Structure formats: C-alpha cells, structure tokens
Amino acid sequence: MPEDTLPDTTPLFTAAEAETRTGVPAATLRQWERRYGIPAPARSASGYRMYSPLDLAQIGRMQALLHDGVPASRAAELARQEHAGPAPAPAAPSATPQKRLSDELLAALLAPDLDRAALVLGAAHSQFPVEEVVLAVMAPTLTEIGTLWARGEITVAHEHQASAYVRGRLMGLLELAGRAEFGPRVLAACAPGERHEIGLLILVLLLRRRGVQAEYLGADLPLADLAAYARHRPADAVLLGLNGEWALGPTQAQLGALRGLRLPIFYGGGLLNARPALAAELGGQYAGADAQRAADTIVAALRPGAQEES
Template sequence: MKPTAGRSQTGMFTASEVEVQTGVPATTLRQWERRYGFPHPVRNASGYRLYSPGDVAAIQYMQSQLQSGVPAGRAAELTVQATRPSSSPAEVPVAAPPPAQPEGRGVARWSALLTDALLASDTDRAGAVLAGVHAHLPVEDVMTGVISPTMVEIGARWERGEITIAHEHQATAYLRSRLSALMDVAGVQGGCGPLVVAACAPEEQHELGLMMLTLALRRRGVRVAYLGANVPLGDLAVYARQREARAVLLALNGTWALDATRAHLRDLDGLGMPLFYGGALLNAEPILAQELGGQYAGPDAPSAAQQIAAALLGSPAIPPHPSGGSA
C-alpha cells in the first residue's frame, strides 16, 4: 500500500506538530520541499505551512528509507514514486476548491455550515466545509470552535424533536470518522512520551469529546492508549497497570455514567497514578472529580490537554502556535 493511500490531503498540521510526530526537524522539512519537491504543505491565512496526513505519511516513509541506510537522494526518489497517483492525469479527479471563509459571525458560521451539511446527510459538503475551515484555522480551533458547537447543536435539535436519532447517529458517525483519522496521524502509541490511558466511564457511550482530547494530547507529545466507550473500571485499572501508564483519563458526559462509576469506583483503589476526569458532566460540576478520587482536567480539549501534559512532562507544556505554528 502506498504511504498516502487513504490519507486526507487537507493541510492541518503545523511544522512543529509534524516534527513531534515524525522526529524530522522543521528545517529539514523545508529542505526536502526545496530539494526534492515534497512534502506539499499549503499556507494558512497567517502564512504558516500546514501539512496534510498524506504529507505526514510521505515524511514517515522517507524516514524509514533513511533509517534503512538508503541514501537521501534515492530515498527521496522512492518516496516520490510511492506517493505519485496511480491514475493517469485524465483520470485523476479534480477536487472542488474549499469554500472561502464565510463572512459574518466568524467561526460560528463554519459550525452552522457543517451542521446544515450533516443534517442534510451531505457528507461531501461536510467534507468541503471542514477542508475550508482547516485552511483557515489551527486544528484545535477547528475542534473547539466548529466541531464541538456542531455536536451541541445537533444534540439540542434532537432533544427538541426537530431531528430523529438517525440523523444524530449519522452525524456522530461522520465526525467520529474524521476525528479518528486525525488521531491516527497525530501520533501513535509507540513514541517516547508518557502514556495516558483514556476511556469513557461505564455506561458512557458519547466519545467524541474524549477523542478530541486524545488528539490534543498526542499533538503535545503525550502517548495515549484510547479505549473508547463504556469501559468497566476494573478492566481499565488492569490495562493501565499492565501498560505501565503514567495517568488515566476518564470521561463522563451525563448522570447515566455517574451512577455506574460510583458503583464500581473501588475498582480503581490503589491505581497508583493520577486520575483525570473530563466531559460535559464534569464541566457542569467540576467538584465531582474530587469526589470521585481524581482531578478535573479542564473545560475543553486544548486546556485539558495543556494541564495533563504539564503534569506529566514536569514543566509547562508549550501549546500549538495560535496562528498555526512555525512557518
């Protein structure tokens, strides 16, 4: 399989974030771009380079060739060949350009466009909206300013009876797939940073917020073993100890998860590592974290990731550049 097969070509990672993921310095990336013609970053509205998941895959492929002893020039040739589209020029589909940044209401307008596309079951249009917003905003701003409000709005419409649960499930499945792809590219578990085990509490099925926090942590150099929805606390504790994790992150979004968590909280006795709590329920009642024997992570994915990373790395973690990172 080609290194870029199935990978999005949307620019979404800054040079510094790619350096964390691949170990390739930003200066080397620029040298490869000038000398070999890859990767192919785009520029965001502030002029900073943004690399796509396909770019990251190509960079990793180049690294694997170099680590195998292949000379740089030959490694670059192999990378270009491996990432070249297999279709003839006439067969290569031309993607529609992403929409221009909406006027008025800023980020809220992006969220409204995404909500409308998802509720119309138009995933092509939803993809175009996300491609456009990624060209204008850093990934974490996309999560907090576009994806999160979209999730809240869709949930509110379901509660008001304006849409069916089928609409909500389809929208959630689509956003889950997009976040999962970002999580995969943002960093694997085999790095050298501290390991956090992230899971939804028992009876908790809503996992998109935890996925966003996982993504934010990985972008800060923290390894995350993501376990997903509805994880029994006893199994979570066993897994965390076996993996020699440095911390556990547990998400609760409603009272349906609180009762089940309290009922099995003793399974976390003697965990021997920090226990962080997050999710909508904790945002509404942060004091619950202390009651449950842990600490409140924070109100959103970037701030929670910042707090957890700082605690585990032993010094204040440096957040991504607000305008997109190094150029």
C-alpha cells in the same frame, strides 16, 4: 401593501410543518435565519421555533427569487420588503469564518450531504490549524446538533449519523497525529455506562498534539479492565469521561478496581463541568471545562517535577 392584506404574524407552524408547507429543509431555514434574519420565527415556551404565515410568505418569496438567480442576501432583502412584518431586530455581528464553516457543516450533515460535509471540512483545514478546526468548527456543530435533537427539531437518526460522521473524521485525525515515542502515557476511556465518545476523542487528539502518548480505550469501559490494562501497559495517568448521571452510579460502584494503581486520575466531561467537585469525590482531579483547558491541565500535571511542586 394595505395593512389588512398583510400575512398573519401569529406563530402557528412547527419547523417540520414549515418545511412541509414550503419545501425548504428546516436546516436551510435555520441557516437563512442566522445569515439573513429571514424568516424570524417566534419561540414556544419550550424553545421550539414556531413559524407564522408571514414567515411562510417570506420563505416562499425568497425561494422563488433564488430560483430566478437572485443572490441570497438580495433575495432576503426583497422578500422582507415585499412581505413586510414588524421592524427587524438589529443585525447580529458578522459571523467569523469559523462560525460560517460550522454553519455550513451543520447544514450539510442535516441534509444529509456527506460529500458536502467533506468539502466544508477540507476548506476548514486549508484555512486553520487542526485544533481550530476541531474546536471552532466541528465541536460547535455537534453542540448545535445536540440542541436541535433535544428540542425535537431533528430525529435521533439525524443526530446519530452526524455524530458517526464526525467521530470517523476525528479517528482519522488521531491516526494522522500518530503516537509520540516519548512523553507521558495517558490511558483515556469513557467511564462505565458512558457511550458519548466525541468530547473525549477531541481531548485525546489535543493531548497527542502536545506530545503525550494518549491512548483511547473506548466507550463504556469496565474499570477492572481499565486497571488490568494499566498494569499490563504502564501508564502515567488515567483519564475518564463522564457526560451524564447515567455513568455516575456504575463508576462509583466500580471505583475499587482503581485502588492500588497509584496513578493520577483525571475526570472530564459534561457531568464534571456541571459538578467539578465530583472529581475529588471519585478520588481524582477535575481536568477542565473544555478540551483545550483539560489538555493544558493534564500536560502541566504530568511534566517532570510537577508532583513534587504540588
């Protein structure tokens, strides 16, 4: 193709505008980008994808080839050859099966196609243990959804629906895990002012699978009610999740309610990951930077004799 007829590589269009102009959903464009390196949008200063006329030409050609029955990898290759741009970056390492499933789950949730999401998770459960499905498929999908929402690439409605779907699946896994008849009892709740539940639900699931009688008491729980429940139903530890500064003030204001419980208190969540020393300031112990490490930390701390050893 003569140089003066090449499509412009100037980044001009947002993800929403590219979707409108090409008819290809933004979630599909991101999937093509990850898998095939096409399109290859630039990034704005704030991190948003910005598509050029060259990108739109490649998207249109790839879509036409797919409609003609050409396999996706071959369609991407042909679209790139026919609408050549700058030399492509080196190919990324092949994605793991878990990463591919996570990408498929993301695309299904953003479509939204919840039947397809269920099929993806069914395929994941047929290949991997429950913990791996949760930690390597579901959790990365939610992280990416949160990132897309923060960048303005998806709506709050998309984020809420995806989170609600994953929360429902986690609640089902908790029911399947059941409750141990023996072992330490841990009462888990989101701290006052905290409504982001999914990270804590994952940790409760991991604790149950390690033989802990882990009970989830809900989001935005007043500490006085938590203390009353702990006295009514004797426990071995309390676990509180805080993901943002919005929960810190209410938690600090209500800490007096936990005095006298004489129970170890574990703190986890995004806020603690950013400020681990905060756990000691709140009179407790930092659980860990991720659900797996937090579960291991809690189980080790509650095993018989652990308190005497420490």
